[in-house]
Amino acid sequence: MSVSRDDFSIAFRSALLQRGGAQKFSVLSLIFLALIIFFLDVYGVKFTKPVRSFLNDVVYRVTFLASTPTRFLPQVGKDISSFFNVKEENERLKLELEKYKSLELNVEFLTDENKNLQKILETEYFNKNLSNIVLAKVLVDKNSPFLKSIIINKGTRAGILKGMPVTKDNYLVGRVVETNYLSSRVLLLNDLNSRIPVTLNEGAQAILSGSGKNNPILEYLPEDYETIEDINVFASGKDGIFTSGTPIGITNIDGTVDLFIDPNQLSFVTVNLNVQNKGKL
Amino acid sequence: MVKSSFINKIFNAGPLILLYYLCISEVDTNLEKMFEIFTLNFQIILIYFWVIKRPDIMANGHIFLAGLINDVVMGFPLGISSLSYLIIIFVGTYVRNKSVNTTIASDWFTFFMAMIFSNILFFSLLNNFSDLSFTYSKIGYNMFFTLFMFPIFWLLFNIYHITFIGNRDA
Numbered sequence: 001m002s003v004s005r006d007d008f009s010i011a012f013r014s015a016l017l018q019r020g021g022a023q024k025f026s027v028l029s030l031i032f033l034a035l036i037i038f039f040l041d042v043y044g045v046k047f048t049k050p051v052r053s054f055l056n057d058v059v060y061r062v063t064f065l066a067s068t069p070t071r072f073l074p075q076v077g078k079d080i081s082s083f084f085n086v087k088e089e090n091e092r093l094k095l096e097l098e099k100y101k102s103l104e105l106n107v108e109f110l111t112d113e114n115k116n117l118q119k120i121l122e123t124e125y126f127n128k129n130l131s132n133i134v135l136a137k138v139l140v141d142k143n144s145p146f147l148k149s150i151i152i153n154k155g156t157r158a159g160i161l162k163g164m165p166v167t168k169d170n171y172l173v174g175r176v177v178e179t180n181y182l183s184s185r186v187l188l189l190n191d192l193n194s195r196i197p198v199t200l201n202e203g204a205q206a207i208l209s210g211s212g213k214n215n216p217i218l219e220y221l222p223e224d225y226e227t228i229e230d231i232n233v234f235a236s237g238k239d240g241i242f243t244s245g246t247p248i249g250i251t252n253i254d255g256t257v258d259l260f261i262d263p264n265q266l267s268f269v270t271v272n273l274n275v276q277n278k279g280k281l
Numbered sequence: 282m283v284k285s286s287f288i289n290k291i292f293n294a295g296p297l298i299l300l301y302y303l304c305i306s307e308v309d310t311n312l313e314k315m316f317e318i319f320t321l322n323f324q325i326i327l328i329y330f331w332v333i334k335r336p337d338i339m340a341n342g343h344i345f346l347a348g349l350i351n352d353v354v355m356g357f358p359l360g361i362s363s364l365s366y367l368i369i370i371f372v373g374t375y376v377r378n379k380s381v382n383t384t385i386a387s388d389w390f391t392f393f394m395a396m397i398f399s400n401i402l403f404f405s406l407l408n409n410f411s412d413l414s415f416t417y418s419k420i421g422y423n424m425f426f427t428l429f430m431f432p433i434f435w436l437l438f439n440i441y442h443i444t445f446i447g448n449r450d451a
Contacts, residue, residue, distance in 0.1 A: 007379070010378075011375055011378040011379045012375060014374070014378050015371050015372075015374035015375040015378055016371065018374060022336070022337040022338070022340045023336065023337075023340055023341050024340065024341075024342055025341050025342045025345070026341070027341060027367055027370055027371050027374065030341055030342070030345045030363070030367055031364065031367050031371075033345070034345065034348070034360040034363040034364045034367060035360065035364065036360075037349070037359050037360035037363075038358055038359060038360035038361055038364065038406070038410075040359075041358050041359040041360065042358050042410045042411065052359065055353055055359075056353055059305070059350060059353040059354060060353075060354075062305055063305050063306060063307065063354055066302065066305050066306040066307075067306045067307035067308070070306065070307055070308055071307075140307055140354065141307060142307050142354055142355065144355050144356075146355075146407075146413065146415045146419065147355060147356050147357075147413060149356055178356065185356055192414050192415060192416065193412065193413060193414055212415075212416060212419060
């Protein structure tokens, strides 16, 4: 009995303290080091923030470089197939151009009418000031089962703050949750931690919660509200962060929302620096 | 002779390069985009196999560093992946010290123990010290598929071990 206990303690101690050969550090010393780093990072001691920020910037750039071959190969395939479809695409684009030309006149008329109506209502006209919009490239889009996020190549240097809304083609895709000097992390709408106040085009208010899957879920809908398909979902702007009326997606019969922008297909996004209430960020 | 020694070094460094590459690049083994529930923690399979078979080519310091890089890329608190990988090393080294000869079945069972200890530490730290929330079903799927895929990767790594490194026990 005592022999087996001795065996256990020898093997246990050896596993923790063993060094020599290729092993320059014992497991125990590295566990202590990892715990120190972990608690310094979690409790946000003053000097760890800039260190972490610098480390993030460096690692994100290296990640972007290291991932280049994996981005390049699928792109080559796409380019080859699009080359063979040029003629067909040209015909299609000509038809679309004609359609949009006719729509443009209509849009101009509606924009003027909208401005005039807002003046009559004396509401604030949220001018989409382009100087307050930052275009950013997606550096890293690593899929994790526990965190749906992307890393963009603009940070505090470009004026990005934590909490700012991120859009693509004017559709909401998420918000900034971590900022570094040269990069930021964006939490996508389908992440489990994402909660956005939204309004449905019938006027009902709800919270759009990420589910960890591709389709977020509508929660806290009015009592007796029955979800039907194809209802547009917009950011309500009640939190003072997201611009009200930013389109998000359309509803499904089961209360989930089909996002207008596929969160797995992002390459460029825009960050809206012109948030309504910076004090809340 | 010099050339063959250089090539041997490259082959020996293969698992470590793969570990670093998986941690730092966009390449991941979470195939949720294709199969809804299929997620896999490939890094811990890689670490466990090589710690059991050839600890001299998987140095503790490198695994610790790879864990830190993984935390930065994934957005986890710094040091949490390193701790989880170190638990895997610890269990692997203990098993190696205690056993004379291992089989795929014994390695599979001990890997299960290592993964349990490692994930308990990882998720309890994540739950108590960070704002990240996660669902237990996802953890369950991740652990199940990691365990399920272990024998397949064990065989593949074993082929690599025998073919390119040589079946010399360290």
